[in-house]
Amino acid sequence: MVMNAIRWLVFAIAALVMNFPVIATIVTALKTPADVISNASLIPRAITLDNFAAVFTVSERLNIWKYLWNSLSASLIGTILPILLCLPLAYAIARRDFGRDLLLPLVVNLRAMPLIIFAIPLYMMYQTLGLLDTRFGLGLILAVVNLPLALVLLTNAVAEIPRELDEAAGMDGARTGRILTRLTLPLIRPAIATTFVFGFITAWNEFLFGLMLTTSKAVPMTVGASFFFSAGGGGVQWGVAAAVIVVASAPPVILGLIMYRQIGRSMLAGAVKG
Incomplete structure (x- = not known):
């Protein structure tokens, strides 16, 4: 039981380390501009989809x-x-x-x-x-x-x-x-x-x-x-x-x-x- 828990802990740590850039990118995409500047943690103060809305908004230069x-x-x-x-x-x-x-x-x-x-x-x-x-x-x-x-x-x-x-x-x-x-x-x-x-x-x-x-x-x-x-x-x-x-x-x-x-x-x- 203890060995199984240790294996899962090692697996979780390895997964977190290897996927940290991906997690950080997703979290940043869900932050407000003010939160991006003032909050460096992986826990956003408020979740927003405005960044994705800006990406999918078609303009003359960006599509x-x-x-x-x-x-x-x-x-x-x-x-x-x-x-x-x-x-x-x-x-x-x-x-x-x-x-x-x-x-x-x-x-x-x-x-x-x-x-x-x-x-x-x-x-x-x-x-x-x-x-x-x-x-x-x-x-x-x-x-x-x-x-x-x-x-x-x-x-x-x-x-x-x-x-x-x-x-x-x-x-x-x-x-x-x-x-x-x-x-x-x-x-x-x-x-x-x-x-x-x-x-x-x-x-x-x-x-x-x-x-x-x-x-x-x-x-x-x-x-x-x-x-x-x-x-x-x-x-x-x-x-x-x-x-x-x-x-x-x-x-x-x-x-x-x-x-x-x-x-x-x-x-x-x-x-x-x-």
């Missing part, structure tokens, strides 16, 4: 709904496209050893390179193709960012499926495309869900390319949120800034909470098999 839509559109493109591209490639690598020694390391090593080195050539290419300040253009570069992650996760997932299942399906007359869609795809759904969640979070949180490739029409939430820090003039309005951070963080957090069972299933699959 959070547009920023959210831009981020959602670009993130979905940047998440779904790598999955569609990497699924057949992962099957070819895992089952046919196609590109295992060259293509796979080359694609994976792209993620290790600093993204800033692509800034100038990418901007010039987008300017030539007319993709600047477009959701599709932003989604394309987010797809490139997510390609290594998607390829590694899906290749490992396909490799964990026994080859005997493919051979049995082949003996029954199933072609490669049918094996991939009817046999392999259902078996790696947890890995696809994990790839989607991780890719969406990465795409949603991307700031560099959002800042570099957009100006007004396709500004994502990460860039648009920074506009609220001085929206009212006279310095930073910390309550409004905290509120917009909470709003900007909500979609990936909600997605992670909804899909956490699928993620856990995918992460444990390899360990259970081993």
